[in-house]
Amino acid sequence: MRNSAVATASVGKTRGKFWRLLPQAILVYLLLALLTVFMIGPYLFIFSAAFKETYTLVSIPPKLIPDHPTLENFRNIFSNMPFGRWFINSTIVSTLSTLGTLIVCAMAGYTFAKKEFVGKQAVFAVLMATLMIPGALMLVPAFLVTNSLHLVNTYGGLILPGIGGAMGVFLLRQFIETLPSELEQAAAIDGCSEFGIFWRIILPLSKPGLTTLAILSFTGSWNSLIWPLVVVNSKALYTLPLGLALLRTEFQVNYGATSAAAIVSVVPLVIAFAFLQRYFIEGLTIGAIKG
C-alpha cells in the first residue's frame, strides 16, 4: 500500500496524492476544530455571559451573543462587592511571594550549583524528599505555625509560606550549573565580593531560568485557593480564587457576575501567556515536580 504511494509520488502525480490524503485531512481538521471549540468555547461563552443581562443569562435556548450587551455585571462585582480589592490583594500577594521566591531560591540554587560545603548532599536530598509530601498533610500544622507567628489574617500569612520551595531551588540549580565558572573566578580576581558575584554575574545570566520560575511561582500563587482559604477570614484580605469560590455563597449573585469575575481573574495570565509562551510551556514539565 505504502510502496504504491511512494511510487505514485515519485512519478509526480501530486494530484493523486492530494485526493488520496483528502479524507484523512478532512477527518484530522474536523477533530482539531472540535478540540478548538472544546478548549476555548467555555472561555468564549463565559466572556459573552459576562456582558449578558439577567434575563438573557437564563434564556432557553442559551444565547451566544447577548441581546443588549451591558457592563452591569462588571459594575456589580466591582462596586457591590470588594472584587477590586481582591484583585489588588492577589496582585500584591503573588508579586511579593514571586519576588521572594526568586531571590531565596536563586541564592540557594547558586550555592548548590557552585559551592562546596559540609552537608551539601544531605541538605539537597532532604529538600528533594519534601517534594513527595502532599500539601494537604501540611495544611493544618502550617496553619498552626502561621497562627503562632501571629500571621493569620495578614498579608504576611498569605505571602511568607509561599516563598521558597524545593522545586525552585532544583530548577535554578540545574540552570546555574550550566553557567561557566570562569566568570565568577574572573570577578573574584577583580575583587568582587561573594554577594557581588551572585548579584552582578549569576543573576543577570540566569534570566531564562528566573523567568520560568517567576511564571511558575506567580501562576501558582495567583490560582491558589486552599491556603488563602484557611489563613484568611476577613473579606478585605480575600484573594481572587477565594473570592471566586465564595462569591455565590456570600453575595447571592447570578451567573453574569461569576462569569465577569472569572474572566477578570484569568485576563492577567492570558496577557502574560501571550508574551512569554515559551517560558510557560518550558515551566510546565519542571513545575510538575512540585506535585
Place this chain on the structure above:
Amino acid sequence: MSVAAESSERHTNGSDVPLPVRKSTSGALALRRNLVAYAFLSPFLILFVVFTAIPFFWALWLSLQSGLLAGPKTYVGFQNFANLPRDSITRTVFFNTVKYVAIIVPIAVLSALGLAFLITNRLVRGRDFFRALVYFPILAAPAAAAQIWSYLLAPKFGLVSYMLSAVGLPDVYFLSDPKIAILAIALIEWWRGIGFHVILFIAALIGIPAEMKEAAIIDGANGWQVATRVTIPLMRPVILFSIVMCTIWSFQLFDTVFVLTQGGPMYSTATMVWYVYNYAFRYSQLGMAAAMGVVLLLVIAPISFIQMRVLGKGVEYA
C-alpha cells in the same frame, strides 16, 4: 568530606587564592567557605524549616492526638488511624477518591496521547497554535474553571443541557445528582488539565527520530503498527511520567469540589483533601484530619518516588 580535601579541591579550580603555607590558614579558608555557603542558603533554609520541616513533623505528631484546632490536645496513640475505617464518611471519601483517580487517569492519558498524535499528524499546519490552544485552560484557576463550568452545566438554561435536549437526550442535573456529580467534576478537571499531558506527548513525539518510523514503514508496517510498536514504546518514560503526575494530582482533588459541590450531594464528591480541610477547620476533629493527611502521604509518597526516579533518569523527549 574532610576539610583538607575540600580546600585542595578549591585550589584545583584555578581560584586566585594563593596557596596557604600553614595548615591553620587552610582551615580558616574552609570555615569561611562553609560560612559563605550557609549564609547564601540561610534565607531559604529559615523559611524551609518554619513552613515545611516543622509542619511536616507536627503533622505526624497531630495524627496521634485528639482535640480542637485551637485548644488542648490529648495523646491518643494510633486511635485516629484505628477510627478511620470505622467511620462511614471516611470509607466513602476514600472510595470516591480512588474511583475518581481510576476514572480520570486512563481517560486523561489516553485522550492526551490521541490528541498529541492528532496535532503532530503530518497533514497539520500550525502545530504551535494547537499547543497554545491546549495550554489555554491551564491558565484558569481551578476556582475560575469551576465558575465557568457551573454556568455551562447549569440545568435547564445551561449550554450543555441545551445541547443534550437538542439531540433528544433528557436533562441532566450534573452537580446535584449523586451518581453524576463526580463525573461532572472529572469533566472539568479534564478540560483544565489535559493540556499538560498533550504538550508533554507532543514534545516526545517530535523528539522521536524520523528514521525509526521510516524503517518500520519500509518493513511494511502500517500507521497503526508504527504507532503501537515503534512510537508508543519509545514514549514509555514520558507516558509513565504523565500517569504518575495525573495520579498524584487527582488524589489531591479539592478546589473544584470545594467551589461546586462542597463534597455533596450526599458526600458523593467528598475527597481525601476535602476530608482534611473539613475535619480540621469545620468539624473540629483535628486528629482525624491529620490521620487522613498521613494516609494521603502514604499514598502519594511512593508514587512521587517513582516520579523522581523517572525524572532522575531524565524524561528523554520532554
